[in-house]
Amino acid sequence: MKSPLKRKNNLDFVKTYLVGFIFFYLGLITAIQGTTLLDLRIAVQTSLENVMKTVPLRSLSFALGGFLTKHIKIELLMVICLTIAGILSALTPWNTTIYGLIACISVSGVTAGIIEVAGNYILLRIWKEKSAPLLQVLYFFFGLGAFVAPLITEPFLLPLHENHNSTLDLSNATVVKNYTPNDLKIQYPYGMIGVYCVLLAFVFFIVAHKYSGEKKKEMAKESTKCEETNAFSPKLKYLVVGLSALLIHFYFGVEFVAGTVLMPFAVQSSLHLQKSTAAFMTSIYWGIYTFFRLIAVVLTKKVSAHFVITLELVFLICGCIGLIAGLKSISIFWTGLVFVAIGVSTLFSTLLGYLQLYFQITSKMLSLLFVVGCLGEFLYPFIAAMFIDVYPNIFLVIISLASAMMSVLYIAISFLLRKPKNQNNTIITSYFYKMLK
Numbered sequence: 484m485k486s487p488l489k490r491k492n493n494l495d496f497v498k499t500y501l502v503g504f505i506f507f508y509l510g511l512i513t514a515i516q517g518t519t520l521l522d523l524r525i526a527v528q529t530s531l532e533n534v535m536k537t538v539p540l541r542s543l544s545f546a547l548g549g550f551l552t553k554h555i556k557i558e559l560l561m562v563i564c565l566t567i568a569g570i571l572s573a574l575t576p577w578n579t580t581i582y583g584l585i586a587c588i589s590v591s592g593v594t595a596g597i598i599e600v601a602g603n604y605i606l607l608r609i610w611k612e613k614s615a616p617l618l619q620v621l622y623f624f625f626g627l628g629a630f631v632a633p634l635i636t637e638p639f640l641l642p643l644h645e646n647h648n649s650t651l652d653l654s655n656a657t658v659v660k661n662y663t664p665n666d667l668k669i670q671y672p673y674g675m676i677g678v679y680c681v682l683l684a685f686v687f688f689i690v691a692h693k694y695s696g697e698k699k700k701e702m703a704k705e706s707t708k709c710e711e712t713n714a715f716s717p718k719l720k721y722l723v724v725g726l727s728a729l730l731i732h733f734y735f736g737v738e739f740v741a742g743t744v745l746m747p748f749a750v751q752s753s754l755h756l757q758k759s760t761a762a763f764m765t766s767i768y769w770g771i772y773t774f775f776r777l778i779a780v781v782l783t784k785k786v787s788a789h790f791v792i793t794l795e796l797v798f799l800i801c802g803c804i805g806l807i808a809g810l811k812s813i814s815i816f817w818t819g820l821v822f823v824a825i826g827v828s829t830l831f832s833t834l835l836g837y838l839q840l841y842f843q844i845t846s847k848m849l850s851l852l853f854v855v856g857c858l859g860e861f862l863y864p865f866i867a868a869m870f871i872d873v874y875p876n877i878f879l880v881i882i883s884l885a886s887a888m889m890s891v892l893y894i895a896i897s898f899l900l901r902k903p904k905n906q907n908n909t910i911i912t913s914y915f916y917k918m919l920k
Contacts, residue, residue: 495609495610497690498605498609498690499606499609499610499617499620499621501683501686501687501690502602502605502606502621503620503621503623503624504624504683505561505565505598505602505683505687506599506602506621506622506624506625506628507624507625507627507628508565508568508598508628508676508679508680508683509595509598509599509602509625509628510624510625510626510627510628510629510630510631510632510769511628511629511631511632511676511679512568512572512591512595512628512632512676512680513595513625513628513629513632513739513742513743514628514629514630514632514633514742514743514765514769515632515633515636515672515673515676516588516743517742517743517744517745517746517747517765518632518633518636518637518640518746518762518765519576519636519640519669519672519673520743520746520747521640521746521747521750521758522576522640522641522667522669523575523576523584523669525641525662525663525664525666525667526576526577526578526579526584526664526667526669527578527579527580527581527583527584528579528664529581557601557604557605557846558601558687558691559691560597560601561597561598561601561602561687561691562684562687562688562691564593564594564595564597564598564601565594565598565680565681565683565684565687566680566681566684567590567594568591568594568595568598568680569676569677569678569679569680569681569682569683569684570677570681571587571590571591571594571677572591572673572674572676572677572680573673573674573676573677573678574587574677575587575588575591575673576667576669576670576673577670579664596853596857599853600846600849600850600853602621603618603621603835603849603853604846604849606618606621607835607839607844607849611839611843612839612840614835614836614839615783615788615832615833615835615836615837615839615840616780616783616784616836618832618833618835618836619776619779619780619783619829619832619833619836620776620780621832622776622828622829622831622832623773623776623777623780626769626772626773626776626828627773629742629769629772629773630766630769630770630772630773632672632676632766632769633762633763633765633766633769634766635672635675636669636672636762637759637762637763637766639668639669639671639672640668640669640758640759640762641662641666641667641668642758642759719899720842720848721848722899723838723841723896723899723900724838724848724851724852725851726892726895726896726899727834727838727852727892727896728851728852728854728855728856729855729888729892730834730888730889730892730893730896731831731834731852731853731855731856731859732855732856732858732859733859733885733886733888733889733892734827734830734831734856734859734885734889735831735856735857735859735860736859736860736862736863736864736881736885737799737823737827737863737881737882737885737886737889738827738831739859739860739863739864740863740864740867740878740881740882740885741768741820741823741824741827741882742765742768742769742772743864744864744867744871744878745761745764745765745768745820745878746758746761746762746764746765747761747871747875748871748875748878749761749764751871751872751875752810752875752876752878753810753875754810754813754816764817764820767817767820767821767824768820768823768824769824770824771820771821771824771825771828772824772825772827772828773828775824775825775828775829776828776829779791779828779829779832779833783833783836788833788834788836788837788840789837789897791829791833792830792833792834792837792893793893795825795826795827795828795829795830795833796826796830796886796889796890796893797826798822798823798825798826799822799823799825799826799827799830799886799889799890800826800886800887800890801819801822801826802819802820802821802822802823802824802825802826802886803819803823803879803882803883803886804819805818805819805820805822805823806819806820806823806879806882806883807819807879807883810876810879823882826886830889831856835852837900841900859885863881863885866881867881
């Protein structure tokens with residue numbers, strides 16, 4: 484018979500792997516929407532601008548979902564939201580009106596927000612200060628799902644050209660008339676993702692029900708101990724968390740705009756790529772995003788989280804320069820895209836692990852990080868949706884400005900986190916920290 488310690492360790496690993504498979508779903512559903520935007524507008528017979536507005540609406544709903552995790556039991560929410568998310572995923576391409584599509588994607592966004600916050604919290608609760616490498620693994624599964632989604636979707640996308648003499652008009656005011664909803668095939672990948680999600684809900688329910696409450700007392704004691712030995716004042720903690728939330732706000736904006744608006748940008752900008760090529764480019768973006776996470780798992784064990792974050796910001800800034808220069812050279816654009824993918828691949832999870840080294844991240848803090856971050860997912864895709872038809876380069880403007888703001892914010896965060904390790908930096912910094920006590 485297994486000892487209680489072994490049983491707890493098995494539970495930890497079962498939950499960790501299960502949350503990883505759940506994040507694989509989040510990657511799938513995040514990437515598939517951007518890949519199928521041009522076909523979804525055929526389903527609802529409206530302009531690309533109107534369909535693009537569903538992208539930021541999902542993100543705003545995502546932020547609402549992050550807020551709800553503060554008020555309801557995490558495990559119960561996870562099961563309910565996985566079930567609802569699976570059903571809505573399967574129903575999304577069957578909508579025939581823009582209002583139905585908006586409703587479906589908005590509710591799906593709420594469930595995705597809850598699922599992501601709950602998944603991060605479960606992992607941080609289990610592994611605490613050892614969570615940094617496992618957070619990388621968690622988001623590796625997310626990136627893997629985002630990488631796979633365009634690949635499984637591409638065979639079901641309708642060609643950009645119906646025939647040699649008829650080309651789809653991608654202008655802002657034009658409704659697609661060459662194809663009808665009956666021609667669509669994207670119901671198949673959406674349906675497969677929906678079934679996968681419902682199966683995850685069933686498995687998670689079994690695990691949560693079987694082992695529920697086994698570690699509550701232990702976690703409560705460790706959480707209290709962490710608070711008692713913490714070297715940070717509450718004001719300083721929340722200042723760091725607030726700045727981190729702003730950084731994540733811009734990070735989510737860059738990640739989501741790059742992952743979902745890349746395909747419309749590649750088709751409508753001066754690059755003038757075919758939909759199949761743009762879908763492949765999106766898949767490569769998520770592929771590099773995923774691959775670098777494997778490297779980051781090793782990096783976070785060998786070097787400091789501070790070094791990894793700094794390295795990624797350097798890649799991100801260089802990538803932005805490459806994307807802008809790449810408008811005149813497709814090879815330079817590809818290089819810039821690879822750099823951007825590396826720059827955003829592990830920054831969020833590494834930052835969570837970095838903060839966890841200094842103080843325990845509570846569910847309230849985590850919700851704040853996600854709510855403020857997801858507003859970035861809402862705001863910047865919304866701006867892109869407004870201008871993508873008339874000014875496709877808004878894609879480059881958003882990514883470049885947000886990346887610059889991320890760099891400035893991280894400099895401020897790293898400055899604040901230096902104090903507990905060196906109490907006598909300078910007279911100015913000592914006075915600054917005294918004000919925060």
